[in-house]
Amino acid sequence: MKIEFRDVTYRYPETDILIFQSLDATIEGAGFHALFGPSGVGKTTLARLIADRSLPFSGKIETPGIRTILYTYHTERIPGWATVESHLKHLVLPSQEELLSKLISVLGLENHLGSRFRQLSMGQQNRVNLARYLLQDFDLLIMDESLANVDEATRERIILEIKEIFTGRSFLYISHNVAEVARFCKEILVIRGRGKRPQTLCLQGQDNTRKDDPDRVRLEKTMLEIVHAA
Amino acid sequence: MLHRRLYQFLLVYTLGLGLLLSFKYLLDLSDYVIPGVQDIRKAATSVFFRYLMDTLDTLSVAVVGHLIAILMAGIVGIIGRSASWSGAFIRAAAYNIQAYPIVAVAPIIFILFGDGMVSRLLIAAMICYFPLLLSFIGVFAEPVTDIEHFYTATGRMNWRLQIGIRAFENMAKLTTVITGSATLAMVGTIVAEFIAATAGIGHSIRIALYQSDLSKILVALFLIGIFNSLYLFLLEWIGKRIRVRLDPPTGGRGARRGRLILKGKEIRNPI
Amino acid sequence: MRTFQRLQSSKWLMLLLVPVCTLLLFTSCTKKSEERPDPIRYRLKWLFNTSVVGDLWAEEKGLFEREGLIVEVKPGGPEKDAIKELELGHAQFGVASADMVIRAVSKGSPVAVIAQLFQTNPLQWIYRPGETEIKTPEDLRGKVIGVTFGGNDEAILRALLAKYGILEEEVELFSVRYDYTPFYERRVDLWPVYRNAQGIIIKEKLEGAGERAAFFDPHRAGVPFVANSVVTTKEMLQKSPEIVEKFTKALLAGWEASMAPESGAEAIALIHRFDPDTPLNQIEQQYAITKRMVKPSADFPVGTIDRAAWQMTEQIMVEQGLIPGAVGVARALAPVISR
Incomplete structure (x- = not known):
């Protein structure tokens, strides 16, 4: 599994704003990777380019070994005509019911199944939304701030569980939380601020799992690398 | 809410009548120009029941015409929502047809369908259809990206689901425009009856106009106002009930059971 | 600023003032038009066509001016009611059908018939x-x-x-x-x-x-329902009899002249000028029939009021329940030019 950017240039349609110029980068292997960078640098844009190659960019984005790419973001909503449970149940095959139960437990949704999406808090909404994407058949799931508004401890638990359940699949996690990215992600593609060259840097994260005890020194070093790179 | 609607109408009617009578007495006009209180009372006594039946007849046609208009606007809105050539053509055709005044189109309708029920229905529907169409096209053509993204990305999106999402997300807007267009349906039916039909309150108004009998017209206006207020109230009530059923403010019956319940029946999730 | 605030704070006063001002405006306009002698407005019953040939003749040939009057001949239409306009002061003379006149009389309108244009209902x-x-x-x-x-x-x-x-x-x-x-x-x-x-x-x-x-033809079958006549108000008859007389004289002279055998071609051309949508050959036929209905014989004076026909018309309307009872329409008949 690989995500490879070769000489990618992209500007916003009908503007002169150049977002990427001859961008080259590679993320390799299954696992939990990250896309990091200051606000407005183009993380979401790059994620969308990966998910939708029909967008007007030049260069090449290749994803060998990746068949299905899904992109989810934190402001997505679910229709309000039915309950969360009803929506989730309609998304699973009988063979996936066990996975659904597990995800409901991992994401802490047990008490919200009878509610309408609108009635949930923003953090709960994001977890429900993530649940339905995790129930899909995907090779790469791009999570654009998908755990925004979720408290740190819950976020940590969810990421660790996802890594455990979905081994062999790829995730590209977009977040502004340096510590989180440094600790849990395998490869961190940092998109650097405007004018910096090279435009991206690929760093190695700690890729901690539930079994690992975080190494504070290495973690801090990685965090510093990320901050300096950005 | 019903009280408010009726009070509002009665207030407007009384003010209008008061103004007319003020003109009459101030300018010393005869009952031929503006009828006096006694004349209106006499007219009310003699035609009230007949006009009541006529108004109910008109209202029933208006309701059916309104339903047809909602259906027509819905269908054209669904077809016309797409950015394709056919969608653009349908939108342009719908706008152009509406640009013609109904009095110009009416003779063609009467030649094709005669001066009976069909023409009344069609004209009523045509008059209230355009504001509905504008809203329907507006609603159906505007993507709700935050909801639709998942279904598009996972290949689950179909036209029914898309319409469902867009209609549900704009439920308040749609119910408001449907309620608003009800008055136009009533006006459309009256116009059709006035122009060609041989039944309904529009026909009675036409006869009263031929006979220069303003007192009868005032009675007709009173009944039209009352029944129009009732119809608007009914639509508002239905709209409110639908909104509460589909999207209960705090859970609701459907929510507790984790599924959509409408009119006692479980509606399968359209996903 | 203070005044504005005061006005804002007295919304109710404003609410009262608006209809009162409207009324005053309406009243003043009406009175002005009643007091103003010129121009005299003459509201027809229908659009310009063959049925108003005499009216057009009087205007175009300057017969009103010859009597010292400035007259505006205004076309009618389905929504126009000359009798109402007379009462409201928007017109001083008009053309109305007999049923309109009788209905108006039954409702207390001070309308007066000064000439009957059509002797047979078309x-x-x-x-x-x-x-x-x-x-x-x-x-x-x-x-x-x-x-x-x-x-x-x-x-x-x-x-x-x-x-x-x-x-x-x-x-x-x-x-x-x-x-x-x-x-x-x-x-x-x-x-x-x-x-x-x-x-x-x-x-x-x-x-x-x-x-x-x-x-x-219902007239031949014994139902002589009177058609268009020239009307004014009783007030006009009392306060300005000379204007009524001059107007009627000019108008009927116009009708007489337009119906004269030697005027045929000119009258038809005049109608066609005002009604260009109707082909000339149709206007010719319309004119011939109108002439028979307005001036049945060479010596028949145009404008003659057929009292018996009016009474018959009233009777029909009573019998048909179109008016609550007899109104004595004869009292509203006021032929100005006696012959």
């Missing part, structure tokens, strides 16, 4: 003589007859049916509008038309299609 029923035989009014039995519900043709027809003992169940009344398709499609046997207007156009169309056309 309202007749067109039919196809080959297919529909109407030799006597009794032949109406079993026929589908077009009628404008609420219009004076309904009153005339009902009077006719009553006069000849024909029950409503013995005929089928068909509601008539501006569209003649039901008649062309033979769904209706007899269709009401103004003999001197649409009558000619429809007849021409039928003849063009190889069919024949004939007219059923």
Whole structure:
């Protein structure tokens, strides 16, 4: 599994704003990777380019070994005509019911199944939304701030569980939380601020799992690398 | 809410009548120009029941015409929502047809369908259809990206689901425009009856106009106002009930059971 | 600023002031127009066509000016009611049908008839003589007859049916509008038309299609329902008799001149100038028929008020329940020019 950017240039349609110029980068292997960078640098844009190659960019984005790419973001909503449970149940095959139960437990949704999406808090909404994407058949799931508004401890638990359940699949996690990215992600593609060259840097994260005890020194070093790179 | 609607109408009617009578007495006009209180009372006594039946007849046609208009606007809105050539053509055709005044189109309708029920229905529907169409096209053509993204990305999106999402997300807007267009349906039916039909309150108004009998017209206006207020109230009530059923403010019956319940029946999730 | 705030704080006062000001404005406008001698407004019943040839003649030939009057001849229409305009002061003279006059009188309107333009009501029923035989009014039995519900043709027809003992169940009344398709499609046997207007156009169309056309005239069947007459208010008659007299004199002179044998071509050209949509050959026919109805013989004075016909018209309206009771319409008849 690989995500490879070769000489990618992209500007916003009908503007002169150049977002990427001859961008080259590679993320390799299954696992939990990250896309990091200051606000407005183009993380979401790059994620969308990966998910939708029909967008007007030049260069090449290749994803060998990746068949299905899904992109989810934190402001997505679910229709309000039915309950969360009803929506989730309609998304699973009988063979996936066990996975659904597990995800409901991992994401802490047990008490919200009878509610309408609108009635949930923003953090709960994001977890429900993530649940339905995790129930899909995907090779790469791009999570654009998908755990925004979720408290740190819950976020940590969810990421660790996802890594455990979905081994062999790829995730590209977009977040502004340096510590989180440094600790849990395998490869961190940092998109650097405007004018910096090279435009991206690929760093190695700690890729901690539930079994690992975080190494504070290495973690801090990685965090510093990320901050300096950005 | 019903009280408010009726009070509002009665207030407007009384003010209008008061103004007319003020003109009459101030300018010393005869009952031929503006009828006096006694004349209106006499007219009310003699035609009230007949006009009541006529108004109910008109209202029933208006309701059916309104339903047809909602259906027509819905269908054209669904077809016309797409950015394709056919969608653009349908939108342009719908706008152009509406640009013609109904009095110009009416003779063609009467030649094709005669001066009976069909023409009344069609004209009523045509008059209230355009504001509905504008809203329907507006609603159906505007993507709700935050909801639709998942279904598009996972290949689950179909036209029914898309319409469902867009209609549900704009439920308040749609119910408001449907309620608003009800008055136009009533006006459309009256116009059709006035122009060609041989039944309904529009026909009675036409006869009263031929006979220069303003007192009868005032009675007709009173009944039209009352029944129009009732119809608007009914639509508002239905709209409110639908909104509460589909999207209960705090859970609701459907929510507790984790599924959509409408009119006692479980509606399968359209996903 | 303070004034504005004060005004804002007294919304109720504003609410009261708006209708009062509107009333005052309306009143002042009305009074002004009543007091102002010139121009005199003369509201016709219908648009400019052959039926108003005398009115147009009087205006175009300067007959009003010759009497020292400035007259504005204004076209009528379906929504115009000359009698109401007279009362409101928007016009000083007008043309109204007899049923309008009688209805107005029954409701206390101070209307006065100063001349009767049409001696025969031009309202007749067109039919196809080959297919529909109407030799006597009794032949109406079993026929589908077009009628404008609420219009004076309904009153005339009902009077006719009553006069000849024909029950409503013995005929089928068909509601008539501006569209003649039901008649062309033979769904209706007899269709009401103004003999001197649409009558000619429809007849021409039928003849063009190889069919024949004939007219059923209720007047000949003994129902003389009076048609258009010139009206003013009783107040005008009392306060400005000289204006009424001059106006009537000029107007009737216009009618007389337009009906004179030597004026035919000029009158037709005049009508065509005001009514360019109607072909000249049709105007010629319309003019000939109008002439018969307005001036039945060479020595018949135009404008003569047929009192008996008016009383008959009133009687018909009472019998048909169109007015609550007799109104004594004769009191509203005030022929200005006695001959």
